[in-house]
Amino acid sequence: MTLYLVGTPIGNLEDMTFRAVRILKEVDLIACEDTRVTGKLTHHYGIDTPLKSYHEHNKDKMTEQLVEKLQEGLSIALVSDAGLPLISDPGYELVNAVRKAGLQVETVPGPNAALTALMTSGLSSYSFLFSGFLPRKDNEKTSKLSSLMKEPHSIILYESPYRVKDTLQTIQKIDENRIVSLGRELTKRFEQVVTAPVTELLSQLEEHIPLKGEFVIVIDGQYEMMEEERWWATLSINAHVEHYIK
Numbered sequence: 001m002t003l004y005l006v007g008t009p010i011g012n013l014e015d016m017t018f019r020a021v022r023i024l025k026e027v028d029l030i031a032c033e034d035t036r037v038t039g040k041l042t043h044h045y046g047i048d049t050p051l052k053s054y055h056e057h058n059k060d061k062m063t064e065q066l067v068e069k070l071q072e073g074l075s076i077a078l079v080s081d082a083g084l085p086l087i088s089d090p091g092y093e094l095v096n097a098v099r100k101a102g103l104q105v106e107t108v109p110g111p112n113a114a115l116t117a118l119m120t121s122g123l124s125s126y127s128f129l130f131s132g133f134l135p136r137k138d139n140e141k142t143s144k145l146s147s148l149m150k151e152p153h154s155i156i157l158y159e160s161p162y163r164v165k166d167t168l169q170t171i172q173k174i175d176e177n178r179i180v181s182l183g184r185e186l187t188k189r190f191e192q193v194v195t196a197p198v199t200e201l202l203s204q205l206e207e208h209i210p211l212k213g214e215f216v217i218v219i220d221g222q223y224e225m226m227e228e229e230r231w232w233a234t235l236s237i238n239a240h241v242e243h244y245i246k
């Protein structure tokens with residue numbers, strides 16, 4: 001039967017779609033990262049489908065089991081703790097295995113922190129590059145950021161509250177004038193989206209932007225042309241990407 005990849009809210013429970021609720025009610029099994037986290041969501045929507053954990057540490061074993069269940073005719077939904085499964089979350093190996101087995105995969109789209117931050121940032125959304133979490137080691141992080149910051153695309157990163165200050169300082173060392181947007185607690189009660197040159201952003205940290213909660217960093221792309229030419233540049237970048245996809 002079908003594997004459904006179901007998007008769930010990134011903080012605001014009103015962001016659940018009607019289709020997501022229906023599918024989670026109809027499937028035989030919900031595979032999720034943490035049964036306690038998804039249990040709260042399913043309880044809220046009156047969904048009593050059994051939950052099974054599928055996470056980074058058991059995904060190899062579970063992939064095999066879930067493919068077998070699909071082959072037996074069960075339908076399964078995959079969700080993550082929040083947002084879209086597979087996006088900086090487990091699931092890719094499962095989708096790959098399910099498709100290789102000739103079984104059906106359907107996505108039920110929903111909220112995503114990266115796109116929510118980009119859309120709210122005011123930075124160019126014509127062309128962007130999502131790079132998930134940066135490496136933790138200082139030298140690897142600096143080298144990754146230096147290379148990303150040469151790209152003529154908006155760069156979207158996920159970051160923990162414990163490392164966000166250090167990451168902004170590394171961005172500042174590479175280019176102190178770069179415009180950066182910090183999206184904090186998106187869709188939640190204390191949502192903040194601040195877009196400013198990185199040096200100014202750093203001066204607002206702690207006092208105006210508490211280092212608590214969840215963060216997305218969006219870095220302006222490196223554009224070599226004048227502002228009025230940027231529009232054309234992003235158009236030609238898009239044309240290139242479109243060509244590549246075809």
Ligand code: SAM
Binds near residue numbers: 111
């Ligand atoms: N799959 C999720 C998605 O579609 O957005 C992302 C999962 S990833 C493990 C978790 C990271 O996403 C957090 O560390 C944070 O960087 C970002 N994130 C998730 N929810 C967020 C929110 N409400 N506000 C800001 N960032 C968020």
